[in-house]
Amino acid sequence: MTTLALVLFLAQPFAAFAAEQRPIQPDVSTHVVGTVRDTTGLPLPGAMIEIDDSLVAVSDAEGRFEIDLASGARYRAVVTLPGFDPHESVLEVSRGVRLNVVLAVSRMQDQVTVTAPSPEEAVTRLFLLEPVQVYRTPGARADVFRALQTLPGVAAPDDAAGLFVRGGDVSEVLVSLDDAVIAHPYRYETPTGGYRGAVDPLLISGLSFSTGGFSARYGNALSGILDLRGLERPEAPQTTATFGLAGASASIAAPAGDRFGVHGAFNRTFTGVLFAVNGSPRPFDPPPEGWDGSAGFAWNLGRGGRLKGFSLMQRDRVGVGIEQDAFTGLLQSSTAHGFVGTRWDGALGDWAAAASFGHDDYKRGTRVGILDRTTTDRVTSWRMDLSAPTTSVVEWRVGANGSLAETAIAGRVPVRGGDLAGVSGDVRFDAVVDDWYGGAYLEATAHTGAVSTTIGARADRFGLARATTVDPRLNVRIGLGRTHALRFATGVYHQAPSPSYYDRERGASRLPPMRALHYVAGYEAGRETEGIYVRAEGFVKTYADLPLEEEVRGYTADGYGSARGVDLFVQWLSSRLEVRGTASWLRAKRRWTPVDQRERYDLPDGTWTPDFEIPWWVQIITTVPLSNSMNVSASWRSAAGRPHTPIVDGRAIGDRFLPVFGPVNSERLPRYERLDVSSSWLVPAGDGVAILFATVDNVLGRANFFDYVYTPDYASRQPVVNAAPRSVYVGVSLRR
Template sequence: MLHAQQPSSPTATTVTGRVHTADGRGLAGAVVAILETLEETHTGSDGHFVLTSTHRGVATLVARAVGFVPSTIDMVVPSDSMFVFRLVPRPPTLTQFVVVAAGEYTIGSGQTASLKPLEVAQTPGAAANIARAIQTLPGAQNVDEGTGLFVRGGDVTETRVLVDDAWMLSPVRFDNPTGHTTVTVNPFLLDRTVFSSGGFGVPHGNALSGLVRMESAAAPARQTASLSASIGGVSAAYGTRLHPRVGMRASAGLNSLAALTATFGEAQPYEPPPRSGDVSGSLEWQSGAAGRVRLFAVRQGGVFGVGQAGVGSTSHYGARSADGLAVLSWRDSSTTWRPAVTVAYASFDRNETFGTFQLRTRLSAPQLLASLGYVTTDGTRWRVGAEREALSAAYAGHMRTTTGEWSPVFTERTPSTRIGAFVEGSRRFASGFHATLGLRTDQSSLTGRRTYDPRVSLAWQRGALALTSAWGVYHQVAEPTYRRALPASAFSPMRVHQFIGGVQWGADTLGLRIEYFDKRYADLWQFADRQEPVGNGTGRANGVDIMWRWRLAQATSTRVTYSHVRSRRTDPHSGLMARSLADITHSVTWIGEHVHRSLTMGTSVRYATGKPFTDIVGARPDEGLAAPVYDDPFAARMPAYLRSDVSLSWYRALGERRGLVLWGSLSNVLGRENVMRYRWSEDYSVRFPVHAPFNRSIFIGTTLLL
């Protein structure tokens, strides 16, 4: 990555010119940038540009646009010359093929396993939410319409979310009536997001199934600002350079679905409709040519309530939550020694009310991570590291009395510390073979045990064909609420052995990827009746993920993903092997995108086998009331899930730096009433479907780029 160098003079100058096509027509919306500083601008409707820069001396000016071959001009800043670029169309041939590690997927070009902010925002149906965009990738099962990530037959709690390598707390305690949730951040606060559905290396621990690695946005090259407004909320963002080596960003937003539900109706009675807010900021100092120190902080909060939330007909669920994360990180890759240090503090506070029961969950986690990389003369890359994570968990339960007061039922406080270390080496050979081997060890005060996780990743490439595989042992300490009064010797860490084997072929314009996975679980912790923890569970999940990409033309692309999974694990009530909640046998997603001048159009169709559930087959008397009689665990299935979404966005340049974006989406185009769960009559003789929260609806908004 290139960073701005400190100039000899802070005085700004301008670079002017024009970008045109082979027939002389001005090319609107092309990006013109100085590579040495990353300062950039866009061309106007006639192809002209004005670029402001504080750089002095030799520079490389580059112009690029979608569908055209980039062009560069060597120059000296300042200059009175007018620079003219002639861009020619990119030929429809396969681009360079880059092998993607086993288990990692992409929404973008296919050459990296990352989600860029614009790709998240333009994914139809994602509503600019990173977790929803990830759900369109192979390996993530569509269990419900929440944002929870069920990865390759694993539970939602088995996926870890990181920001600049720091853990972002996102616990899931109950099956939220509107779907499981995973905490993420605004995608425009990030440079990229990498999703791994398994096979990730030893630098990352305490996760059984999946990993979401988000990297906060770098300091802006120039002053930027934006204002956004929609039927669902408002937001503002600002970024600037305080010094040639220092930059900052700040943003804030408020969201409410009240107007949306009032206009288009709701499938569930929201009491109140969801509303949330967030504020964030970052400050970065470029410590060297390839080094930086960055402080990133975000605070988010939300509240909502929904009726008919339980098995019965009259239950109400309400939740109010707040979470925050502050991360101070240092990275330097200017020499063969490459240090990285992260200091962070994460917090989470949620108050849930379910009928007459109230649960308060408060978590906090100071974290320290440090690693050192080294590149040898033969190209071997080594990295060693260590981390310390102190998790403090407090739970308080209350019951509402007949007088309306809340009476305490229990209070639990569980402090814990986890210390981990790893060593990893990787080498790329001339034959096209690439190998990564590593060993990780962890010890938690909750379990009192030390674990060892060896992991191996292999890849072989010949032209546009590549074979990949990964094998490893993964441990995770169950959440402190499972520990209760158990001694450490009885609270064993959960474990899974993973194997992934796959084949990749193609590149940007056309590509196919197939992966087989097999996961074998041991020492699982789950909840039985009355939230009693049950351990020593076992399980297995295996299946196939397929992703096919095709760029039909320079402006039109499509991709289809398919996942087949078979997931079984011990039922905590009976001790028998049964389907897991993530046993979504078949999942198919189709996404298409077309760009016509300033208009971008996208559409998506998602299908999934109905999720398993435990049916109620009768009732029995219990102290004068009816108590449910359950069928075999997870023996029944919901109806199949089907949803289609359409999105549109239009951009218009307003001068050299300003622009206007109009965007909108039509959600649930087919008006499908997807069943998320069931509720029953008071005597359990009649079953009623509870549909997905939203009806067919239109979401529109605008963003002004300043």
């Protein structure tokens, strides 16, 4: 799906679709005239009008369209425009009838249900993101995680897709699909996440994302929650084929009867043409390549509720030249990933109910320098939620969830973290970890005038740690008129440490769950769907029981830390222009040991700046329609450089040298800046539409970098060259 996602990154979201009109030819016809406008009254060009699942017209520059329909007949009319919620109605054709449609903008907003927001959802502040918004974000490369990096509170310390939320590590975000845990949510995994997300936007119907202060429903996560929503039953058959510089892909979706539907997709990646066009300063052997396939179903069981299922298989391999400290060599990696999940929604008596089950299977082999390691990880998860009928001012919710993890990591690693040349020697790494986690929660939401309060708690049991935790949570919303509100949230959060800390050679035998305490206060003004909307939040987080290396016991739970900052989100929306701006300020300190940095540094007293602390960053995204079939978007991001630990000298070991490090993260790399531009052009193609697209990442070719490479004796250094200082991508997608 990667290639197809890259296509729609530019194509699907933009304001206008052009399609060949295919009018119905009735025996006795009536001429129907209509208009399509937004909620402010401005006309919307390029909207597609479908009558009984057949595309019959496209609105013009004034938002008008004309069709001929059989007199006296009834039709199902659907009007769609990317970036807007679809409009569906039943049209009874008679003389003088008009079809005037108003479309509402689809935007990031509070979590809502199909009907109205529940009391808990009105209190808890989440971001809601639709796939169309992922595609339309320049520089996101049609990736969910890169699009989320544009939100306030999410730092990007390098060009990877990892989510570092409000001073937290990338491992502190829980990712699920229909509440089934995706234990490995990235492709081409790295210590900072991975190159892109494992689930492409075409495979989901939307997502919700919390950057802190989330309710008692969620456990085993310290910083954030990302819940992806699976595809629903398709209403009509649809096929898509895509060809671009990096590969080809195809997808199909179709209903099967009145209640059942299926969908499937396949993608094949080949990067030879892409590198031939853009070049690369890095050697590849082999170049990035892989494939993935997915299938799913949605089944309406009538009174029995609704059942959805989804499966995903992925295979990747790559060999890429890397530089670290004074080491230069080839990193070779191969990955096999599979995921299957199912979700049921229905009722148990008068209670609304939902249940989910998932299994994530992951295997990866990595070789670089003296490091040679194989990781196998299997995670099975389950969840059950119940909501009481709303019969009073209080709504009760109760639920339980858990997981079982089986992890095996074996091979050889450097004695000193990051010493890929093996100057300090190597050692066997052997971790076999069987762990489980289970918990239950209870929460209630009440309204008193303009004040809405959700109070809850969860109790969790961590198997390997042999620990039980109790986490209270509180969320409060105070309405200040119709378009203003204050929000407050606080809570205690726990999460199990990574299995990599349990290496039999030098790891710990047991560690308690890590702990975080959140305080969040925010203000918002306006509506997310129109005009100007502003949201500002301040936060404070404290950490305890973090893993810290120790010579005798491997690791202890003596680590701790803190983070504080302010996040700002501003957007202005109209049918002619969209502008979105985000800004964040952050200060974070930690005393802990990341699992890949064992014995790398001499630990100082107290805390230090973690690798992912970016003190400030700002981003502006704008989208402008040039015509009813062409659109241009641009994104500009600027941020403080990431922290860096300098190497101040080299200590001779025979004919080689070990680095002598200065104070941990005492330097900061130069400021990061990047401008991305994208465009799409839509043209009729028989019964469907062809989408031509182009994107240029890092238009100005700025030489951003995230590390230094040193000479063998560490006497001098130079920046590590970015793998893609500027890149161009073009392609075409055919849809019908």
